[in-house]
Amino acid sequence: MTFITKLNAAWRSNDSLLCVGLDPDLPRLPEHLRRQPDGIVAFCKAIIDATADLACAFKPQIAYFAALGAERQLEKVCAWLRARHPHIPLILDAKRGDIGATAHQYAREAFERYGADAVTVSPYMGFDSVEPYMEWEDRGVIVLCRTSNAGGSDLQFLDAGGRPLYQHVAQLVADKWNRNGQCALVVGATFPDELAQVRSIVGDMPLLVPGIGAQGGDIGATVAAGRTADGAGMMINSSRAIIYAEPQDDEDFAAAARRVARATRDEINRYRG
Numbered sequence: 001m002t003f004i005t006k007l008n009a010a011w012r013s014n015d016s017l018l019c020v021g022l023d024p025d026l027p028r029l030p031e032h033l034r035r036q037p038d039g040i041v042a043f044c045k046a047i048i049d050a051t052a053d054l055a056c057a058f059k060p061q062i063a064y065f066a067a068l069g070a071e072r073q074l075e076k077v078c079a080w081l082r083a084r085h086p087h088i089p090l091i092l093d094a095k096r097g098d099i100g101a102t103a104h105q106y107a108r109e110a111f112e113r114y115g116a117d118a119v120t121v122s123p124y125m126g127f128d129s130v131e132p133y134m135e136w137e138d139r140g141v142i143v144l145c146r147t148s149n150a151g152g153s154d155l156q157f158l159d160a161g162g163r164p165l166y167q168h169v170a171q172l173v174a175d176k177w178n179r180n181g182q183c184a185l186v187v188g189a190t191f192p193d194e195l196a197q198v199r200s201i202v203g204d205m206p207l208l209v210p211g212i213g214a215q216g217g218d219i220g221a222t223v224a225a226g227r228t229a230d231g232a233g234m235m236i237n238s239s240r241a242i243i244y245a246e247p248q249d250d251e252d253f254a255a256a257a258r259r260v261a262r263a264t265r266d267e268i269n270r271y272r273g
């Protein structure tokens with residue numbers, strides 16, 4: 001099954017456009033898990049199990065693991081997700097970009113070491129830096145287009161032949177790079193006007209849309225700008241707002257994450273109509 005067919009199935013089976021981001025920051029983990037050698041793994045497994053029926057994808061951010069020297073733990077989290085919830089796509093957020101020979105190694109890392117269904121990559125070194133990922137024809141290649149951070153405008157808004165560079169990237173990926181139908185784009189929920197522009201350029205191509213929750217993006221505006229005709233087309237990511245949700249009453253951290261994930265999924269669905 002390809003990344004795109006798996007994503008389509010998860011959108012439908014969980015009635016969800018919510019991507020749960022796994023950004024485990026050690027100081028923010030519950031006290032008892034901070035002290036365990038594999039506490040980061042236990043934390044992510046608990047979040048995954050608590051939200052798997054509410055999500056269309058999970059997106060571990062590799063830096064949160066690599067900064068701790070915890071790549072082995074990331075392997076365990078990915079293996080858990082693949083074994084326990086094989087119908088939910090695993091997106092490795094690595095934002096890689098390098099010359100072809102090195103990109104090939106990054107692709108092996110994402111697709112073979114971690115078994116990811118898709119990986120995030122930067123477009124700024126051009127097609128030969130992205131092409132190596134496409135050798136894995138069943139996997140997704142998610143290209144940064146209009147990122148959620150304010151500084152994204154520094155480069156992504158530069159004029160590229162009469163249009164902003166991010167629109168050029170969207171057109172290029174839609175027209176040329178997506179020859180195997182395995183590409184998606186990253187567009188921030190913090191910029192709904194640009195999200196609508198990208199949607200109009202790329203047709204039904206899936207969009208990874210981070211920026212709701214902790215970054216303050218508006219869910220209604222995001223859904224209105226980025227939805228496809230069938231009301232899907234997006235993986236709307238929230239990380240910190242879900243995984244560090246404040247427990248209420250006698251909830252533990254996983255139950256709190258589930259409550260916020262459900263509320264987020266349901267709010268997205270209200271706007272989907």
Ligand SMILES: O=C(O)c1cc(=O)[nH]c(=O)n1[C@@H]1O[C@H](COP(=O)(O)O)[C@@H](O)[C@H]1O
Nearest residue numbers: 061093120147148210213214215238239240
């Ligand atoms: O590629 C990404 O996932 C990404 C792209 C982007 O433009 N903005 C963005 O925030 N992200 C990632 O999405 C996640 C957002 O986390 P929260 O702000 O906690 O929801 C982080 O892991 C970011 O690295």
